[in-house]
Amino acid sequence: MHLGHASTYLLAWLQVRATGGQLLLRMEDVDRQRCKASFAEAWREDLRWLGLNWDREVAPQSTRGEAYQEALSKLQSAGLIFACRCRRKDMEEAVRAPHEAWGNYPGTCADKGFPFDGAVAMRLRYTAEALVLRRADGAWGYPLAVVVDDGDQGVTHVLRGQDLADSESSQAFLHQALGYASPSCLHAPLWLGPDTQRLSKRHGAMSLRSLREKGWSAEELLGQIAAALGYIPEPSPCHPEDLLTAYNTQPLRKEPVSHAEVLPLWA
Numbered sequence: 001m002h003l004g005h006a007s008t009y010l011l012a013w014l015q016v017r018a019t020g021g022q023l024l025l026r027m028e029d030v031d032r033q034r035c036k037a038s039f040a041e042a043w044r045e046d047l048r049w050l051g052l053n054w055d056r057e058v059a060p061q062s063t064r065g066e067a068y069q070e071a072l073s074k075l076q077s078a079g080l081i082f083a084c085r086c087r088r089k090d091m092e093e094a095v096r097a098p099h100e101a102w103g104n105y106p107g108t109c110a111d112k113g114f115p116f117d118g119a120v121a122m123r124l125r126y127t128a129e130a131l132v133l134r135r136a137d138g139a140w141g142y143p144l145a146v147v148v149d150d151g152d153q154g155v156t157h158v159l160r161g162q163d164l165a166d167s168e169s170s171q172a173f174l175h176q177a178l179g180y181a182s183p184s185c186l187h188a189p190l191w192l193g194p195d196t197q198r199l200s201k202r203h204g205a206m207s208l209r210s211l212r213e214k215g216w217s218a219e220e221l222l223g224q225i226a227a228a229l230g231y232i233p234e235p236s237p238c239h240p241e242d243l244l245t246a247y248n249t250q251p252l253r254k255e256p257v258s259h260a261e262v263l264p265l266w267a
């Protein structure tokens with residue numbers, strides 16, 4: 001987990017604790033090539049260390065294939081998907097990570113009427129995004145998995161990265177097509193590296209593990225995050241509960257957090 005993840009999880013925690021709901025922990029391990037079982041435990045450890053709990057852990061996406069297949073069949077019967085024969089490399093990129101699962105598709109196969117059998121990807125017939133719901137190699141697309149999970153697990157509120165804000169209409173369409181109520185959705189600010197790119201594995205210095213090894217305490221890190229989010233005027237050690245009042249009374253920051261705002265962390 002890196003600092004951007006911690007910031008988003010903190011906001012989700014505050015959102016739930018402020019409204020008296022239940023916080024669900026879900027391992028979104030739909031990309032089987034990239035997700036290893038040990039990652040899930042490392043994630044739980046990081047959350048516990050930060051003092052951010054959850055109420056219930058729900059089924060990981062890697063175990064939900066039957067539900068996703070059922071949803072896909074439903075969409076297929078409704079004429080809402082088409083088979084896409086574009087190259088596998090493009091499809092892999094599409095499900096590589098949530099934030100990359102969206103984006104415009106040139107529409108190459110939309111009206112070709114390709115049969116659904118064999119190694120074809122399944123795309124949603126809605127807007128230029130034409131979300132990948134199943135990859136040609138059979139792997140599930142994150143957009144389908146997350147909508148089916150939210151629907152089946154009774155999720156009413158979602159808080160996720162600002163980079164997914166553009167895809168809200170496709171998500172709402174998918175919820176509706178599958179007969180689910182759309183959850184209400186808030187978007188958390190992204191955290192950027194010195195290269196102005198969204199934090200990722202290549203910014204290893206921002207992983208909680210490496211910050212912990214440099215001697216940062218959980219309270220100090222939460223203080224840095226809280227100050228960047230505008231909940232406290234200056235970074236000072238704090239606990240998640242200390243931020244509830246500020247969360248309730250202040251608008252959610254939208255602009256990305258640049259590395260210059262949290263220089264001590266990069267030192």
Ligand SMILES: [Zn+2]
Nearest residue numbers: 084085086109
């Ligand atoms: Zn195609």
